[in-house]
Amino acid sequence: MNRVAYWESGRQRLRSGRLGAGWMVVAAFFFALMSVFVKVGGRSFGAIELLFYRTLFGALLLGGVMVLRRRNPLTPNWRGHLQRSLIGYLSMGLLFYALTHLPLATAITLNYTSSLFFTLICLVRLKEPLTRTGVLGLTVGFGGILLLLRPSMSSDMWFAAAMGLASGASAGLAVFQVRELGRMGEAPWRTVFWFFTIASLFGALLLALGPGFTPLTGTTVWPLLGIGLTGMCGQLAMTRAYKEGSKFLVASFAYLTVAFSALLGVLLWGDVLPFEALAGIFLIVFAGVLAARR
Structure with a gap:
């Protein structure tokens, strides 16, 4: 195929929506935008409240689609869904906290160590053999973490950084649980729906027992709408990417x-990251791409 035909084919795929793994590029952009709205919303709301509105929006929208398509949400795997939802809720709560206290790229990168922790979990739980690629990925990845969490990091950022890294570890466990639910025969849409629903109920309970709900105003409501819309668009684009594209390419593009x-x-x-932090981010992303190939 010559260059003109290649670009013409690309334009046709773009017009028809058949982007394959390219949908992950769209998803990555929307997830980055969601992080911006979380950071802005953090000026008026706590992490628990921001996460509540994120999951509530997803539960209502996905639930409406399921009603229209007459999808049955009932499942025999309640325990698996409950475990996955609570671990996923913990991961997102920690991420939202990190986003409101750290530079955007630092918080996101720490959360994206999930692929490294997922690899470790598979090694321990499934007794999977560790390949040379896996060894290289883990070594490079955790070296990147050490660079990112360098000793020169200011003391007021250490707790938030630890929470960001914990969000990556719990996200790795959540991905493992999603994998197990898939092996049980659960459809992806049902797994996502119950995650949103259980997380929303759990978040409402925490807010009711704790600080309560912050009154909404015209100034504070728009970041919440932004979180819900961009988060759902990212979720839909990511789902389509895994459906249409190469899994390795999709997993690699996620790091965008x-x-x-x-x-x-x-x-x-105006975030300015020092060279050590940029090098750490690069190593973690490189390690994640290697982990996707294992």
Whole structure:
């Protein structure tokens, strides 16, 4: 195929919506935008409240689609869904906290260590053999974490950084649980629906027993709408990417969220990361791509 035919084929795929793994690029951009709205919303709301509105929006929208398509949400795997939802809720809550206290790229990168922790979980739980690629990925990845969490990091950022890294570890466990639910025969849409629903109920309970709900105003409501809309668009684009594209390419393109977040952090807040942090981010992304090939 010559260059003209290649670009013409690309334009046709773009017009028809058949982007394959390219949908993950769209998803990565929307997830980066969601992180921006979380950071902005953090000025008026706590992490638990931001996460509540994120999951509530998803539960209502996905639930409406399921009603229209007459999808049955009932499942015999309640315990698996409950475990996956609570671990996923913990991961997102920790991420939202990190986003409100760290530079955008740093918080996102720490969360994206999930692929490294997923690899470790598979080694321990499934007794999977560790390949040379796996060894290289883990070594490079955790070396990147050490660079990113360098000793020169200011003391007021250490707790948030630890929470960001914990969000990556719990996200790795959540991905493992999603994998197990898939092996039980659960459809992806049902897994996502119950995650949103259980997380929303759990978040409402925490808010009712704790700080309560912050009154909404015309100024504070728009970041919440932004979180819901961009989060759902990212979820839909990611789902389509895994359906149509090569899994390795999709997993690799997911790390564009880090690049988009870094760019948005510079443009919106003037985030300037030192060389050690940039090198750590690069190593973690490289390790994640290796982990996707294992």
